Amino acid sequence: MSAVYKIGFLLYPHLTQLDLTGPAQVFARMSNVQLHFVWKNTDPVASDADLQLMPTHSFSTCPQLDLLCVPGGPGTQRLMQDQTVLAWLHAQGQQAGFITSVCSGSLLLGAAGLLKGYRAASHWNYRQYLPMFGAIIDEARVVKDRNRISGGGVTAGIDFALTVVAEIRGDEEAKEIQLMLEYAPQPPFHCGRPELAGEALVARVKQKLANAVAETSKDVA
Template sequence: MTFRIGFLLYPQLTQLDLTGPAQVLAAMSDSALHFVWKTLEPVPSDAGIGLLPGDTFASCPALDMLLVPGGPGQQRLMGDGAVLDWLARQGGQARWVTSVCSGSLLLGAAGLLKGYRAASHWAYRDYLPAFGAEIDAGRVVVDRNRITGGGITAGIDLALQVVARVRGEEEARAIELQLEYAPQPPFACGRPELAGPALTERVRRRLAADLKRVNEG
């Protein structure tokens, strides 16, 4: 049976939050990917890459899996009734409800993380308890049918875990090999506990400036 996966698009999302897991899930057998926004107009990502929706909230079918990416544009959607209603409706019936990075805060705002352990980007996970979620610092956190990822690149790991659960570990292993997913980060500083306080604070300030720019733009 076709496994229907819906990705929320929105202006100023982080494109790798979406395209990383989408690349994995597009390789999964008998999957159908739906890229969804309010309109079918191109959606600008934070990297300047335009993303083209294929469905609107109205046309998107019932989903087996919902995935919400993060990005500096996430903050503007936290009170957007149309977005939160669609997330609540799709997330309420989907087999799997997932997010990458600060996308978990949108799941939380839609009421989908109450009583669940959840991850987010390290700079934003302290906001999760405001939505009734329990912070988990894991790279990928699975709590029943909620799967939430840490920052950005964690989306690839998350998607491989989904494949393993939906189609079996052998297929997930084959996709990992197909994508030559064997990361070897050159500087080993991709988490605050590895980077140290000075670099972490510098990046935190940079992220805050990016949020300010997007929300004032």
């Protein structure tokens, strides 16, 4: 049997848990895989919904990963200036076969110098900052550019993860996982992207996100 495929998630305070747990649920069904949840230490980490998440490794004990995945969330803003985090991401990214992200996690990859010259996705409210790191904005829900794969906002994480599984293990295994999870979304409202939502709804949501955008602008400046 081939070597176990090692997938690692950066776990950090105030991440959006679905950015992490959606892909993790998909990846956990892959054949011959091992998941690692990594932070500076192994103390519990609170998500932006106050869900306590438990790291399995610290930066110093994490093995070299085959796939690095960075979820997004409001905690990314503080980490874009955290040299310990950026150094770990950069070091893992030098050897990982795939470098990936969900939502605003792509901004952390960018801050670590891992997206220069690559197309990348992000949450629609934050993708404007990608060019500040040398990345190229792509508005698709899932974006693959060579060995960089990124998902858009939050719920795109499941689509992203199935795309990754198909890349690594083939379409049939990805289809099996999709069926196991009964992933057949039928949202009650057709407004999940700005181009579908209408100007008034987009304006209201942007207003609610205004403080987070201001913080992000300050951190990437």
